[in-house]
Amino acid sequence: MTESRPNNPASDQSGLLLEAFDAQLFRETSETALAKLEKHLSDQSIRGLELTDPAKLSEAAKALMTTERERVAAFDEEKLAGIIDLYIRTGIQVHSPGYMGRQFSGVVPLAGVIDFVSSVVNQPASFYEAAQLPNAVERIMADELNRFIGWDPARFTMVTTSGGSLANLTALLAARNQKLPGYWSEGGSSLRGQPRPAIAVGADVHYSVARAAGVMGIGEAQLVRLPLNSRGQICVADARPALEAAERQNLKVFCLVASAGSTSVGAFDPIDELAVLAREKDLWLHVDGAHGASLLVSDTLRAKLRGIDKADSLTWDAHKMMFVPAPCTMLFYRDKEASLTAFRQKASYVFDEEPDIYTAYDSGGKNFECTKRPMIMTLWSLWAMYGPALFAEKIEYLCQLTEEAHAIVRAEPDFETLHRPEANILCFRYHPAGVRKEEVHRLQIAIRNSVKLRGNFFISKVNVDGVAALRVVMMNHQITGEHFRMLISEIRRTGQDLLSSEAATETA
Amino acid sequence: MTESRPNNPASDQSGLLLEAFDAQLFRETSETALAKLEKHLSDQSIRGLELTDPAKLSEAAKALMTTERERVAAFDEEKLAGIIDLYIRTGIQVHSPGYMGRQFSGVVPLAGVIDFVSSVVNQPASFYEAAQLPNAVERIMADELNRFIGWDPARFTMVTTSGGSLANLTALLAARNQKLPGYWSEGGSSLRGQPRPAIAVGADVHYSVARAAGVMGIGEAQLVRLPLNSRGQICVADARPALEAAERQNLKVFCLVASAGSTSVGAFDPIDELAVLAREKDLWLHVDGAHGASLLVSDTLRAKLRGIDKADSLTWDAHKMMFVPAPCTMLFYRDKEASLTAFRQKASYVFDEEPDIYTAYDSGGKNFECTKRPMIMTLWSLWAMYGPALFAEKIEYLCQLTEEAHAIVRAEPDFETLHRPEANILCFRYHPAGVRKEEVHRLQIAIRNSVKLRGNFFISKVNVDGVAALRVVMMNHQITGEHFRMLISEIRRTGQDLLSSEAATETA
Incomplete structure (x- = not known):
């Protein structure tokens, strides 16, 4: 390292840059943030x-x-404190037991600390030389998790990307380009006179998959929606006739997307049986495990994804059930060659002409991002410090808690259960006797909004069979059955208030 | 707020979860990271x-x-310190004056602090209710920056997304769906018998645009590459005939992509003149300002983007020339209605049936991500604390420094300049007398790699007119002309060593 140091350019610059890059100010502002966090x-x-x-x-x-006029003065610690306070206060309180609402969570605090390091050292991760450790540990993490997937360690690969929607799109591109080889270069026009390409999905698939069909030039209308059974899973017995009907309509289905679990109710499609169907029909089998793939790390829950070793690709969000800051998504491919088919291009400023031991670790050719956050660092650091036990223990508790919540709802005569939970998502309705069927939908939406406005609990809503339902997602191990009973009481009270004020309006 | 608190579930759980979520441990690990940073x-x-x-x-x-066996013991502070040390040490040293290599930078430290808060409070930003402050300040920031763009404040809009590549793809989707209305739903098959859709780009466009054509089902081969002038800008005089030739080849160009500036040499296409052409031909004009849009905040540099008010969309990476952690990309649209055409779908669990004052702020329908990092918080916080002056001053210094570097190279007889820099990117070659033309390419690559391996300086390389060149990107205001002279000396020394060892090999 050269130690000689030319004159500081700061002499030409105002105090503004000196101050903004001052290490002492960095310490002070960090301490402010840390105390509040x-x-x-x-x-x-x-x-x-x-x-x-x-x-x-x-x-x-x-x-x-700060206004321009105020800028002459020194750094305004008070305004910064105000910004951080406002930021923390106005967020969903994901670390509180009152939060039962969505699929993101209160992160493991250490993951936040590692992400802090990432923010300051700023190592974009699509290229090894710009982010050496993130790229090295990405392979370590891939190997660790593939032990639970069960693919050939020498053949599989994993790439990180910014969210499950993007991972689904990336996998579908790889499928499209493998099954329809002219598409990348020539586009949809290459198929003149041939059947229209189509994607088969569960009727309840995440919106990002339907959107991907629109993005990719397949067309959102070219989705073949497979019927679900009463548990919200793709019904394999009905899937075959649905695929054959699509063929008769001159569609060429090239890919089948299964969910593990579904966003609405957390249902796990039967991957094992769908893999048989996919092989028979020469379909790429993609599993959207954004939410549920994390169950693989638990010995007791792994079976929900039985057959995953036969899939072609798997989306896995660590920012959901592995409790790291969003986004941290992993896209696994059974066959690393396939991962290279999602994109093809050259760019001399980023892709080296002569691959070497370093560029072999680059992921820029396999993910959307040219500049990518080194997102794996949070997950790997937790794994390095705590091993799989941290995740397995938390996930098992959350699933067991959701079972308990289901039992609590079932015991309440004025509530309606809709499914036996397979993971940590539970949907139900407040539906006391005397409420007409056509009123139920609006009642759930009104309850959800009132509960939200009251500010004690945060839950979500989802349509189940076209009718709104209340939805809880258990992401916090500090929630107990007792907290859920408190929520049930609040829902009942809210529902009764809404019904009686409506009755009053009708009478008036 | 309800204060009553049911029994702690921790009694059923091992110490692992208690420890991992302990606030005191969070403080300790944060202090460790902070000291190292x-x-x-x-x-x-x-x-x-x-x-x-x-x-x-x-x-x-x-x-x-940590191995499973070690996990019985307490949290291993030493291992964590080792992880953070290794992470910091193996990164490109973006805060050092030796780093002149790429378009990411040493961040303003305060941006890292705010990103730390984001990592812990975990507010995904595609929906207002999940990230209230990020969504509110996104509009504030959009208004602040639109003052420099000059669009109708009531009609324009901005959405954040995870990187410039994704922003370019999103804008091109909006263009495709507006100009080819059946494409979203029916895909490429909707155009049977019609001309093939195509996208016009500068010959030197960023690889993400060519890739976008492949992703979107337009086909990578349907790019109409417009010739560049000697400064690396789209040559308007040649662009019209190129577009007309494309029409004769039965291509329907629907979009024109200009760069501001280009990735390779930082050239700014003449937006003003291209806008006239785009209007005449009914083309969507997208400007990829990932690198150079930030020059808009400088009174002296703004003119590089003259005509930006006539563009339809603009990609602007704040993680490049606004010095925040990656990614933080803004995609601006002149017409907010157009921003809604990039994607169309419904999903009851995220998109509300009845829009209200809150959901009006949601961006999930306008960006790829369902779970999106609240990336605007870093930029807005810097803007709130320092105003535009921080950015303008730093960018102006960097551009002036690059001018100076250009003059330094020009004065060296054994170096070759390739362009007059328009911003903070400079490409040049080490080309002493006696080196044959066909050797120049390999020599630059060898120099770049040797300099990188020596570890004093980090620069990049790029092909200019098919021949490799050395490339510096000035991102650090602590770099002076003197540092650049040191780099030039190191390049010369390295080049001479390489040439003499080659000569020795040839003689042997």
């Missing part, structure tokens, strides 16, 4: 979301912005 | 990259992983 993580009160009028929040934000 | 930021020695054999690095990483 520590307090936030320690607060175990039951709370959901403080929903704020966007116009009012914008005013509050603007009041924290 | 502060030291890292304070180190102003001249250094590039310590390139490491991936196999050796993997071994080092594995040695830091």
Whole structure:
């Protein structure tokens, strides 16, 4: 390392740049943030979301912005503290037991710390030389997790990408380009006179898959929606006739997408049986395990994904059930050659002419991003420090808690259960006697919104068979059955209030 | 807020979860990271990259992983310190004046602090209710920056997304769906018998645009590459005949992509003139300003993007010339209606049936991500604390430094300049007398790799007119002309060593 140091250019520059890049100020602002985050993580009160009028929040934000005139003065610690306070306060309180709402979670705090390092050292991860450790541990992590998938260690591969939607699209591109070889270069026009390409999905598939068909030039209308059984899984007995009907309509299905589990109710499609069908029909089998793939790390829950070793690709979000900051998505391919078919191009400034031991680790040719966050670092660090036990223990608790919640709802005569939960997602309705069927939908939406506005609990809603349902996703191991009973009471009280005020309006 | 608190579930759980979510441990590990980062930021020695054999690095990483047997013991602070040390040490030293290599940079430290808050509070930003402040300030930031673009404040819109490649794809989808209305639903098959859709680009366009054509089902071969002038800009005089030739080949060009500036040499296409052409031919005009849009905030540099007010969309990476952690990309549309055409779908669990004042702020329908990092928070926080001056001052210094570097290279008889820099990117060659033309390409690659391996400086390489060139990107305001002279000396020394060892081999 050269130690000689030319004159500091700062002499030509105002104090602004000197201040903004000052290491001492970095320490002070970090300490401010850390103190507030520590307090936030320690607060175990039951709370959901403080929903704020966007116009009012914008005013509050603007009041924290330094005006040009104020800039002559020194750094305004108070305004920074105000920004961090407002940021923390207005978020969904994902670390509180009141949060039962969505598939993101209160992160394992250490993952936040590692992400802090990532933010400062700024190593974009699509190329080995720009992010050596992230690229090295990406392979380690891939090997660790493939032990649970069960693919040939010498043949499989994994690439990280910014979210499950993008991973699904990437896998579908690889499928399209493998099964329809002219498509990458010539586009849809290459198929003149041939059947229209199509993708088979469960009727309840995540919206990103339907969207991918629109993006890829396959066309959103070219989805073959396979019927579900009463548990919300693709019904294999009905799938074959549905595929054959599609063929008769001059569609060429090239890919089958299974969910593990579905976003709405957490249902796991029968991968094992679908793999047989996929092989028979020469379909690429992609499994969207954004939510549920994490169950693979648990000895007791792994069987939900039976047959995963026969899939061609798997989307796995670590920012869902592995509790790291979003996004951290892994896309696994059974065959590494296939991963190279998603994109093909050359660019001399990033892709080296002569591959070497370093560029062999590059992922830029396999993921959408040219500049990619080194997202694997959070997951690998947790894995390095705690091993699989941390994840397995938490996931098992959450699934068991959801079972318990299901039993609690079933015991309440004015509530309706809709499915036996397969993982940590539970959908149900408040449906007391006397409420007409056509009122149930609106009632659930009104309850969900009222509960949200009250701010004690945060839950979500989803349509099940076309009718709204209340949905809880258990992501916090500090939630107990007792907390869920409190939620049930609040839902009942809210529902009764809504019904009686409606009755009053009708009478008036 | 409900304060009552049911029994802690931890009684059923092992110490593992208790420990991993302990706020005190969070403080301790944060302090460890902070101390190392502060030291890292304070180190102003001249250094590039310590390139490491991936196999050796993997071994080092594995040695830091706790084995199952060790897990019985308490949290291993030492291993964590080892992980953070290894992470910092093996990155490109973007905060050092030795780093002149790529378009990412040493971040403004405060942006790293805010990103730390984002990592812990975990507010996915595609939906207002999950990330209230990020969504509110996204509009504030859009308004602030649109003052420099100049679009109708009531009509334009901006959406954040995970990187410039994705922003370019999103804009091209909006263009495709607007100009070819059946494509989203029916795909490429909807155009049977019609001309093939195509995209016009500068011959030097970023690889993500060519890739987008392949992704979208347009086909990578349906790019109409417009000739460049000697400065690396699209030559408008040649563009019209090129477009007309494409029409004669039965191509329907629907979109024109201009660069501001180009990745290779930082050239700014003449947007003003291209806008006239685009209007005449009914083309969507997209400007890839991933690198150069930030020049808009500078009064002295803004003119490089003259005509931007006539474009339809603009990609702007804040993780390049606004010095925040990657990714933070903004995609601007002149017409907010157009932003809705990139994707169309419904999903009851995320898109509300009845839009209200809250869901009006949702961006999930306009960006790829369902779970999106609240990336705007870093940029807005810097803007709130420092205003535009921080960015303008730094960018102006970097561009002026690059001018100076150009003058330095021009004065060296054994070096060859290739362009007058328009921004902070400079390409040149080491080409002493006596080196045959056909040897120049390999010599530059060999020099680049040797310099990289020596570890004092990190620069990149790019092909200019098919021949490799050395490329510096000035991203650090602590670099001076003196540092650049040191680099030039190192390149000369390296080049001479390579040439004399080759000569020795030939003689032997």
